Amino acid sequence: MPLRRRLTRAAVCTAATTAALAITSPAWALSTVPLNPAHVGATAGKFQQECRDPKFDTRPANQDGWHFVLPTNKAGDFQSLTLTFTDTGGASVRVTVPDPTDPYTDFLSANGNGDKQVKHAYLFTPAGWTLTGGSAEVSGEGDKFNLSHTCAGTASTGSPTPTPTTGSPTPTTGSPTPSVAPTESTTPGGSPSPSGSAGGGGGGDNGGSLPITGTAATSIALGGLALIAGGALLMMRRRRDRITFTS
Template structure:
């Protein structure tokens, strides 16, 4: 009977000790760890490990790079969030938060699966050509750093430049073009005995010889008219007297 009591007391003492150890074990507090320094300043295209057959990259959009970050398994805890800084060329510096509640398909965390899942993976999709400058991760535990596991480089999308419309040069007016011709007609000069040129539209120049001929014709017509007048009077006289 005393022996049974000693065994029972030993069992109770062992259970109590285990309970005390469980209560004394502290819960893992959140901590912040940096990105591995060897992985800073990298583009997806020049990173040493490239693996596009990762199933998580199946939905990688065209013209984008895929980034896979991991928390070393020898450290305790899981990813809670990441803050990554990228250089986007002329667009400047861009900060990417993981997970991104506004776009859970491009910046997200992933667990290891299995019976004891752990959130050891993080994925980020960025426009192709960005450079990973640095980053930090908040984890539920302790670790020295987190790493860039591998990348899937995309092809940058190039846009055809809009053609600049060509302008037809305006011809420079010459001196002859700038002077407008005088549409007026120079009045004809009245010709005397010596004659002159006539600029009347459709007229011909009248020379001195032509003027003399016209004058003679006029005199002849006048003389012929006078002769006819005399003959008519004579005829009238003859008719009257008879």
């Protein structure tokens, strides 16, 4: 009887210890698995296209759709993904799935048909990005996860194409006509003076006439001297006529 009691007590303690361990231990140990190296460098436009995937129905036309999948049941379920991309400008971008700020475009999905295993992950990015790496936290064990298929979007252009306008001036042909230099006029004295200078034509600002130079001045001077000489002779003749002789 004592031996039987000791065996019963030992069995009860073992069962209690096992139950306690089962309660305190997780059913699955979380682990991190990398993206399949064969899919590093992929672009949505050059990968297998499956745009009929219902999960891509909400994808905007200018975004790429990405579908990632766990290859085996041993890996358990997706818990989260961390992916890196290079955008069209060459900058590195880090993306987390699911994204708590955008739950409608970056999300995890179960298999469906009553199967609640979360084996799928979806992501939308601007069109033209390049997948450069990633890792996934899973509830089981594994060595990788895969890019299953994509749906390429159409990149929006940065600026509208300018529309050519009509009525633009027609370029002239041939060499340009040389400009004509101002002509010079010659005054009667032979001194050249440029046309269009100040004081020409109608005179200066005060209405005065042009200065007299050259031959015109000489002629006037000679005329003046002739008048003076004539006047002198006239005076001498009158004086002579006034002289009277007395006896």
